[in-house]
Amino acid sequence: DQQVKQNSPSLSVQEGRISILNCDYTNSMFDYFLWYKKYPAEGPTFLISISSIKDKNEDGRFTVFLNKSAKHLSLHIVPSQPGDSAVYFCAASDKTSGSRLTFGEGTQLTVNP
Template structure:
């Protein structure tokens, strides 16, 4: 039973436009959420996170929005750049002292020049 879901496998946007990547979750006990970015032949790298007590966190061109009532979060990239083309994973840590990250299946973002 997947607790973190990314239902859209891919997204294509024009350079300069907004990219919106969506993520849904089922466990209301998650304390915070993270987004990771992955380029081909490289390991994932941390991008941005948000605590469950907030509804927005912004870092430069990247903003994550959290809607707890809908159990939904989204990553906005404005403006999108070709270098943003990558796979984006939504993730959440399980509760407990030795928590583990549960990842969604990922969304492949392509930004067209």
């Protein structure tokens, strides 16, 4: 049972344009959502998060949007830079499982110069 799904395995955008990465979830108990970024041969690094009581969180070029009714979140990167090329994982947690994270499959973002 895949509770967090990232349906796009890959995304390619031009430098300077917007990158939009999508994530869907099925567990209505999830109350905290995160995006992690992973470069090859490195562990995932935290990028941005959002609590279920909010619908938007912004940090510089990165914005996460949460649509609870649709059980959908998205990560917007504006403007995209070649250094943003990495695998992006969506993750979720709920109070009942403490700090356990459930990850999506990841989306490989390639930003072309």
